[in-house]
Structure formats: structure tokens, C-alpha cells
Amino acid sequence: AQSVTQPDIHITVSEGASLELRCNYSYGATPYLFWYVQSPGQGLQLLLKYFSGDTLVQGIKGFEAEFKRSQSSFNLRKPSVHWSDAAEYFCAVTSGTYKYIFGTGTRLKVLA
Amino acid sequence: NAGVTQTPKFQVLKTGQSMTLQCAQDMNHEYMSWYRQDPGMGLRLIHYSVGAGITDQGEVPNGYNVSRSTTEDFPLRLLSAAPSQTSVYFCASSYRPTSGSTDTQYFGPGTRLTVL
Numbered sequence: 753a754q755s756v757t758q759p760d761i762h763i764t765v766s767e768g769a770s771l772e773l774r775c776n777y778s779y780g781a782t783p784y785l786f787w788y789v790q791s792p793g794q795g796l797q798l799l800l801k802y803f804s805g806d807t808l809v810q811g812i813k814g815f816e817a818e819f820k821r822s823q824s825s826f827n828l829r830k831p832s833v834h835w836s837d838a839a840e841y842f843c844a845v846t847s848g849t850y851k852y853i854f855g856t857g858t859r860l861k862v863l864a
Numbered sequence: 865n866a867g868v869t870q871t872p873k874f875q876v877l878k879t880g881q882s883m884t885l886q887c888a889q890d891m892n893h894e895y896m897s898w899y900r901q902d903p904g905m906g907l908r909l910i911h912y913s914v915g916a917g918i919t920d921q922g923e924v925p926n927g928y929n930v931s932r933s934t935t936e937d938f939p940l941r942l943l944s945a946a947p948s949q950t951s952v953y954f955c956a957s958s959y960r961p962t963s964g965s966t967d968t969q970y971f972g973p974g975t976r977l978t979v980l
Binding site (some may be wrong): 756761786788793794795796797798801842844846851853854855857858 | 868897899904905906907908909912922954956967968969970971972973974
């Protein structure tokens with residue numbers, strides 16, 4: 753069955769520290785992968801996406817993600833976290849259609 | 865462009881009542897979807913549409929109806945509200961670029977529904 757796993761429900765980091773959020777997927781076809789961010793009370797905003805080519809993808813707000821086919825992973829990274837990055841982050845996968853499968857999300861807390 | 869808009873932002877219903885959540889997009893997107901978001905469960909697809917007059921069921925369709933009479937609008941109807949439908953509802957729309965890239969879903973701000 754197709755699925756997306758975000759193993760960390762909560763992550764706490766200090767401001768200025770580096771960040772890595774994990775995402776693993778199980779998908780039979782070639783996946784298209786996304787990371788979205790959701791601030792409290794807001795909708796989802798696209799951070800970045802991968803569909804082919806360079807496996808290291810750059811996104812908005814200084815985020816990047818690396819697609820590793822051998823590990824079925826698409827982890828999100830940021831070298832230096834800002835307090836405004838506190839939010840919930842969702843990984844999603846699709847085969848190129850309109851039907852997305854979302855992970856359960858990782859809530860990021862940033863300590864001053 | 866306003867993007868994807870949803871109304872209302874908040875709604876409280878009593879068990880058994882019916883209501884319609886409104887969703888509109890002004891990006892001329894073919895595809896529109898409804899999701900519900902529950903704590904610890906991420907987003908789950910309720911219904912989707914690939915164009916005016918065409919709809920289909922997603923992962924959790926029971927208790928919901930949709931229709932797509934225009935490209936812009938995709939309302940979600942709760943026929944007889946139940947406490948299990950207490951959730952945050954998101955509408956999304958997407959395009960399919962001619963360049964061969966994947967589609968990207970754009971989300972509305974959500975409707976927070978409480979059923980008592």
C-alpha cells in the first residue's frame with residue numbers, strides 16, 4: 753500500500769541550530785514528492801517539490817530536501833532555524849495525479 | 865488572484881444538521897479536492913474533481929457530497945452532521961503544467977467545523 757511516514761511527531765530545536773525532518777515513502781510508481789508547511793490556523797504552503805533531475809531540491813525560506821531512492825526518503829533540512837519556522841510540516845507523495853498521500857506531520861518547536 | 869478561498873472559516877453545527885462548505889479558485893485549475901485534517905492523521909482526501917461535471921470519491925467520502933458545476937467552485941455538503949465530522953477542512957486546487965512537471969496543489973485557508 754502507498755504510504756508516507758514521518759516518524760517524528762514533535763521536534764524541538766534551538767534557534768540557529770540545524771534541522772532535519774524525516775520523510776519515508778512507500779510507493780510503487782516513480783514518486784513526486786512535496787514538503788508543505790502549515791502555520792497555526794493557516795492553510796498549507798508549498799516549501800519545495802521533487803519530480804526528477806537533481807536529487808537535492810532547494811525551496812523557499814532556506815529549506816532544502818534530498819531525494820534518496822535507495823532509502824525511499826525525502827528528508828527536509830535547514831542549516832539554521834529561525835523562530836518563525838515553528839510550524840507543522842507535512843511530507844506528501846503523488847504519482848503525478850491530483851491524488852496526494854500525506855504524512856501525519858511533524859510539529860516543530862523553536863527555542864529562543 | 866485570490867487563489868483558493870473557503871467560507872466559512874468557522875462553523876458549529878448540531879448533530880443531524882446539514883450545511884455546505886464553499887470553495888472557490890480563480891486560477892482556472894482543472895483539479896480540485898477536499899481534505900479533512902485530524903490530529904495525528906495528516907490530511908485525508910474526501911472527494912476530488914478533475915473538471916466541471918466530474919467528481920469521484922477519495923479515501924473518506926462517507927457522509928459528504930460534492931458537485932462541480934463550474935471550473936471555479938467545488939462545494940462540499942454535509943448531509944447529516946455527526947460529531948465524527950468535527951475536523952478542519954481544506955480545499956485544494958491544482959494544474960497540470962504543459963512542460964511535463966508534476967502538478968502542485970494550492971490550499972485554501974481551511975474551515976474549522978465543530979459538530980456537537
